[in-house]
Amino acid sequence: MTVRRTTAFSAAGLVLTRDLRLAVRRPSQLIQPLAFFAVVALLFPLGYTPELGKLRAIAPGVLWVGALLASMLALESLFREDASDGTLEQFVVCGQPLVALMAAKTLAHWLLTGLPLTLMAPVLGIALGVPVEAMPGILFSLLLGTVTLSLIGAVGAGLTLGVRRGGVLLSLLTLPLAVPVLVFGARATELAISGESLMGPLYLLGALAVLGITLAPLAAAAAVRIGLE
Amino acid sequence: MTVRRTTAFSAAGLVLTRDLRLAVRRPSQLIQPLAFFAVVALLFPLGYTPELGKLRAIAPGVLWVGALLASMLALESLFREDASDGTLEQFVVCGQPLVALMAAKTLAHWLLTGLPLTLMAPVLGIALGVPVEAMPGILFSLLLGTVTLSLIGAVGAGLTLGVRRGGVLLSLLTLPLAVPVLVFGARATELAISGESLMGPLYLLGALAVLGITLAPLAAAAAVRIGLE
Amino acid sequence: MSELSVKNLHVFRGERHLLRGLGFEVPAGCCLQVVGANGAGKTTLLRVMSGLLEAESLELTWRGERVEPRDPEYHAELSYLGHDPALKSDFTAAENIAFNVGLRRRVASQDVRSALARVSAEKFSDRPIRSLSAGQRRRVALAALWLSGTRLWMLDEPATNLDAAGQALVASLIQEQLSGGGLVMAATHQDLGLPAAQRASLEIGVHGVRT
Amino acid sequence: MSELSVKNLHVFRGERHLLRGLGFEVPAGCCLQVVGANGAGKTTLLRVMSGLLEAESLELTWRGERVEPRDPEYHAELSYLGHDPALKSDFTAAENIAFNVGLRRRVASQDVRSALARVSAEKFSDRPIRSLSAGQRRRVALAALWLSGTRLWMLDEPATNLDAAGQALVASLIQEQLSGGGLVMAATHQDLGLPAAQRASLEIGVHGVRT
Amino acid sequence: MNWTWFHRLGSPPHIYRIAGTLTPWFAWPAGLLIVAALYGGLVLAPPDYQQGEGFRILYVHAPSAWLAVMIYGVMASAAAVGLIWRMKVAHAVAASCAGVGAWFTAVSLVTGMLWGKPMWGTYWVWDPRLTAQLILFILYLGYMGLRAGIDDLGRADRASAVLAIVGVVNIPIIRYSVEWWNSIHQAPSVMKMDRPSMPLDMLAPLLMMLLGFTLYFAAILLVRLRAEILRRERTASWIREVLR
Ligand code: HEM
Ligand SMILES: Nc1ncnc2c1ncn2[C@@H]1O[C@H](COP(=O)(O)OP(=O)(O)OP(=O)(O)O)[C@@H](O)[C@H]1O
Ligand SMILES: Nc1ncnc2c1ncn2[C@@H]1O[C@H](COP(=O)(O)OP(=O)(O)OP(=O)(O)O)[C@@H](O)[C@H]1O
Numbered sequence A, B: 001m002t003v004r005r006t007t008a009f010s011a012a013g014l015v016l017t018r019d020l021r022l023a024v025r026r027p028s029q030l031i032q033p034l035a036f037f038a039v040v041a042l043l044f045p046l047g048y049t050p051e052l053g054k055l056r057a058i059a060p061g062v063l064w065v066g067a068l069l070a071s072m073l074a075l076e077s078l079f080r081e082d083a084s085d086g087t088l089e090q091f092v093v094c095g096q097p098l099v100a101l102m103a104a105k106t107l108a109h110w111l112l113t114g115l116p117l118t119l120m121a122p123v124l125g126i127a128l129g130v131p132v133e134a135m136p137g138i139l140f141s142l143l144l145g146t147v148t149l150s151l152i153g154a155v156g157a158g159l160t161l162g163v164r165r166g167g168v169l170l171s172l173l174t175l176p177l178a179v180p181v182l183v184f185g186a187r188a189t190e191l192a193i194s195g196e197s198l199m200g201p202l203y204l205l206g207a208l209a210v211l212g213i214t215l216a217p218l219a220a221a222a223a224v225r226i227g228l229e
Numbered sequence C, D: 001m002s003e004l005s006v007k008n009l010h011v012f013r014g015e016r017h018l019l020r021g022l023g024f025e026v027p028a029g030c031c032l033q034v035v036g037a038n039g040a041g042k043t044t045l046l047r048v049m050s051g052l053l054e055a056e057s058l059e060l061t062w063r064g065e066r067v068e069p070r071d072p073e074y075h076a077e078l079s080y081l082g083h084d085p086a087l088k089s090d091f092t093a094a095e096n097i098a099f100n101v102g103l104r105r106r107v108a109s110q111d112v113r114s115a116l117a118r119v120s121a122e123k124f125s126d127r128p129i130r131s132l133s134a135g136q137r138r139r140v141a142l143a144a145l146w147l148s149g150t151r152l153w154m155l156d157e158p159a160t161n162l163d164a165a166g167q168a169l170v171a172s173l174i175q176e177q178l179s180g181g182g183l184v185m186a187a188t189h190q191d192l193g194l195p196a197a198q199r200a201s202l203e204i205g206v207h208g209v210r211t
Numbered sequence E: 001m002n003w004t005w006f007h008r009l010g011s012p013p014h015i016y017r018i019a020g021t022l023t024p025w026f027a028w029p030a031g032l033l034i035v036a037a038l039y040g041g042l043v044l045a046p047p048d049y050q051q052g053e054g055f056r057i058l059y060v061h062a063p064s065a066w067l068a069v070m071i072y073g074v075m076a077s078a079a080a081v082g083l084i085w086r087m088k089v090a091h092a093v094a095a096s097c098a099g100v101g102a103w104f105t106a107v108s109l110v111t112g113m114l115w116g117k118p119m120w121g122t123y124w125v126w127d128p129r130l131t132a133q134l135i136l137f138i139l140y141l142g143y144m145g146l147r148a149g150i151d152d153l154g155r156a157d158r159a160s161a162v163l164a165i166v167g168v169v170n171i172p173i174i175r176y177s178v179e180w181w182n183s184i185h186q187a188p189s190v191m192k193m194d195r196p197s198m199p200l201d202m203l204a205p206l207l208m209m210l211l212g213f214t215l216y217f218a219a220i221l222l223v224r225l226r227a228e229i230l231r232r233e234r235t236a237s238w239i240r241e242v243l244r
C-alpha cells in the first residue's frame, strides 16, 4: 500500500462534497429553508394588508428579513451534528488546516441555503407586487448578501458549539453582526424596485463579502477548536 | 424502605420544576428569547423604514412574527436535549402517563418563553410607535396566542424527534398550524392599535388555546412515542 | 410459574426478520443473560420488552397476567438502563437521581445519599454530571437503578466504561436484586459471576435463536 | 531513543489538578496501556496528547523533535479514536470510511473493502450507519483506524460494545500496528494479550487527588 | 526578547495587589469630579433656552453613551491580549468589563428614552445613533450570554474573546451602515446632537463628568477584577495568604 497524503485542497473538496451528498440523501433538507422563507414572507402580508401597492413598499424588508431568518435558522445544524458524532474532533486531528475545512463547510451551507433562497426570492417578490424588471438586481444583491450571512453564521455556530440549547444564543450573536448586510441589501432591493441604479449598495455588499471571506473562516476555525475542548 | 409510588400529578409537577430549575441554572437562557425577540423587531425598521408612522402599520405583523420565531427557536431545544440524553425513554418507561409529562414540559416552555415574550411586547411596541393605550389588548392577545404556539410547537418538536435537522422542519410543521394564531393575533393587535374592540379575534384566540390544551399533549405524547422507536 | 414469560416474539428491523418466534421464561430471582454476537439483536430485544420498540407480535405474561409491553402497570415495575442514562449535565449526580427516581416513587434525600454510597459515588455526588468521566456517569445511572426499587431490570451493557471495581459493582447489584426476588434481563459480554441457580442465558444468533 | 516522549505534563480539569508533572516514553513497536480507576484521567490524557484539550504545560517530543500537540505534521501521523467515532448515520459504512480516511490519504474503493473485511464487516458494509448496532458501528470505526495508516494510535476504550470476537479483533489490530513499528496508547480495562516486550503500562490516579 | 517581566506583571497575585492599591487613586478623584460636575451641571449651568431644565439629563446621558463605546474597546483589547499571549488576567479584565459596559449602555438608553419623551413626544425614534447604541447593547448581551453558556472557564474566556474581536471589527461597519441607512431614508431627524457651539458653563461640567465617569469606570473595573481573580483562583495557595 503506497500511502499518498491528501492535500488540503482535496480535503476541503471532500468535506464540501460530503455535506452536499448528505443533503441530497435527505432532500427535505433542501426544501426546508425555502419553505420557511416562503411562509415568513407570505405570513407577513397576512397580518398586514393584501394591497399590492402597499406590499411593494415593504417587500425589500420582508424579503431580506425572511432570507436572514431562514438562513440563520438553518445555521444551527451547521456544526451541531458534526460536533455530536465526533466529526469535528476528527477535523482537528486529521492534520489538515482546519480553516480550509471550515471554509468548505461554509460554502456547502451557502450552496444549500443561501443560493436556493436567492433563487426563490423572485417568486416571493412577485407575490409581494415587485415588478419583474427589479428581479436581476434583487437576485444579485441576495447572492452577495447571503454569502456574507453564511460566513457570519459559521463564526456564530462555531462559538456556540459548547453551549447547550444554543439555538437562541446563536441568533442573538449573529443577527446584530448581520445588520450591515440587511441595511445595504434592503436598500439595493429598494433601488431595484424603484428602477434606480443599485451599484452603491452592491459595492458595499461586495466589500462585506470579501471581508467575510478573508476573516470568517479563520474565526470559525478558532471558535471550533475552542468549542471542542 | 417503604416504597410509595409517585402520582401522575406529582410526576408532572416534578417535570415542571425540573425544567424550571434547569432554566434557572442558566439564567442567560431566560433572557435570550427576549433578546432575540428584540433583535427581530429591530430588523424590520432596519429593512424597511425608520419612520414611526409607517412602522406602526406593520407593528402587529412584526410583533407576532417575532414572538412566533422566538417561541419556536426555544422549542427546538425542548425535546432535543431530552431525546439525546435518554430522558424521553425514561418518560416512556417510568409508568406515568406520558400525556401528563408532555403537558408539564409544554407548560414549562410557555412559562419560560411565552410569558416573558408577552411581557416584553409592550416595550417593543413603543419602539414601533404603538400607542400606550393599545398595550392591554396586545398583552392579552399575546398571552392567549403564545399558549397555543407552545402547544403546537410541542407536537411539532415531538414529531421531528427522529428526524435529522429538526430545526427547520419543525418550523415547517408548526408554521401552518400557527397561521390561524398569527392571523387572529395580528388582527387583534391591529384593532387594539386603532382603538377598536378586539373581542372578536380574542374569542377566536381563546378557542384555539382551548382546542390546543385538550388535543396537543395527546398528540405530543403519541409523537414522542413514535419518534423514539 | 415463571414471573415473566414471552412467547411468539417476532421483530423486524428494516427489512430483516431479526427475532423469529422467540420465547423464554424468567422465574423470580433469576437473571437472564442475553448473549449473542454484535448485531444479533440484544438491544432490540430489551427495547421491545420495555415497550420502547414495537414488535410484530409478542405474547407477554407478567406475574401470571397477559400485559401489553406499554402497560403503565407493567412499566411501574420495570427499569430500563440503556446506552444513554438520562442524566442532565447541568444537575448534580444527587439531583439527577432524585429526579429520575422521583418519577416512580417518593425519595428522601437520605435515600439518594445511600444510593450514591452504594455505588461508591459519594465523592462526586455534588458535582454536575458534565464534569464527570464516562465511568462516573455510569455509576450514577446504576445508583438510580438501584434506588428505583423495581422488580424487573432491563440492562443493556450495564458494565460499559466501568473499571474492575465497577464491574464487580454491577455483579453485586444484580445479585442483590435477585436475592430480593427481583428479575434481571441483561445484555452483556461480561461474566456476571452468578451462581448457576440464579442464572439463565439466552443466546440469539444472527439468523434466529439458539437456546 | 523513544519515538514519543512526554515530560512535565500538567492538566487541570475544573479546579482539580488532575495530572501533575506526568512523564513517560513510548518506543516504536510498543503499546502503552493507560490504566486507572474511573475518573483517573485516562480520557483527559489521550485528548491532551491528541491536541484536543489544552494542557497547562506539556513537553512533547515526537521522533526526536519537540512538537506542539496541535502541530499539523504531528496530527498527520496520529489517529484518535474516542467515544464518538465520527460516523454519519446517513452514510453507509463504506462511505464513512472512504470519507474519514480520505481526509488523511488517498483511498481506493478496494482499500475500503479490504478494511471492512479486516474487521469482518463486509456483511453490513453497504447499510447506513443508523441501522447498525452499537458493536457494528465500533467495527466500522476500527476499520477506518486501520486503513488510515498512521503511526501513532490514541485509543479510548476501543473495545466498548464489542463481543468476544470483537475484543480479539482489537487486540489483533493493535498487534499488527506494533509489528509494523507503530505506537499505540490505549485506555482500556481489557487485557490486550500482548507479549511483554511490546507492552508498557501507565497507571494514573495516584496524583489525581484534590488540591 | 525577554518576556518574563510581562508574565510576572500578568500574574494574578501581582495584579490582585496592584489593583487593590490603585483603586482609591481612581475612586476618590472620580467621586469628587462627579460631585463637582453635578453641581456645575445641575445648579450653575443656565437652563437651555430651548429645552429648559430638561437638558440637564445630558450630564448623565452623554458621558455614559461615550463610555459604553469606549468600554467595548477596552474589553476587546483585553480579550485580544488574552487570546494572543494566553494571559489569564487579560481575560479576567475582559470579563469584568462586560457587565460595566452593558450597564453604561443601558443607562444611556434609558436616560435617552426618558429625555426623548418630553423632547420628541415619544420614547424612541429610529435614529442612527440610537439604533447603533441599541445594537451595541445587544452585542454586550450576546457576549455575556456566550460567557454564561460555557461552563469551562478557559473555554468561555477564549470563545468570548473571539466574539469580542469579531464585534470590534463590526462595530464601525454597523455604525456606518445605520448612519447610511437613515440618511437615505431621510427620517425626521429630531435629535440634534452635534450642536455647533455650547456655552462654556454648560460644556465644562460635561467634560468633568466624562472624566469622572471614566475614572469611575477604572475604579469599578479594578474592584470587579479583584473579585474575578478571587473567583478564578479560589483554589490557589496565594489566595489563602491574601485573605489571612
Ligand atoms: C433612547 C434615546 C437615546 C439614545 C440611545 C441616545 C444615544 C446617544 C449616544 C450613543 C450618544 C453619543 C454620541 C456619539 O458620540 O456617537 C449620545 C449623545 C448625546 N445625546 Fe443622545 N440618545 C438618546 C436620546 C437623546 C435625547 C432625547 C437627546 C436630546 C434631545 C439627546 C441628546 C444628546 C446629546 C446632546 C449628546 C451629546 C453630544 C454629542 O455627542 O453630539 N439624546 N446619545
Ligand atoms: N469538564 C470537566 N470539568 C471538571 N472536571 C472534569 C471535566 N471532565 C472530566 N472531569 C474530571 O476529570 C477526571 C478525569 O476524567 P476522565 O474522563 O479523563 O477520566 P477517565 O480516566 O477517562 O475515566 P473513565 O474510566 O470513567 O472514562 C474525572 O474525575 C472527572 O470528574
Ligand atoms: N433502525 C434500524 N433499521 C434497520 N436495522 C437495524 C436498525 N437498528 C438495528 N438494526 C439491525 O438489527 C440488528 C440488531 O441490532 P441490535 O442493536 O439489537 O444488536 P445488538 O445485539 O444489541 O448488538 P451489539 O452487541 O452490537 O449492541 C443489527 O443487525 C442491526 O444492524
Ligand SMILES: [Mg+2]
Binding pocket: C042, C043, C044, C156, D133, D134, D135
Ligand atoms: Mg446493543
Ligand SMILES: [Mg+2]
Binding pocket: C133, C134, C135, D042, D043, D044, D156
Ligand atoms: Mg474515559
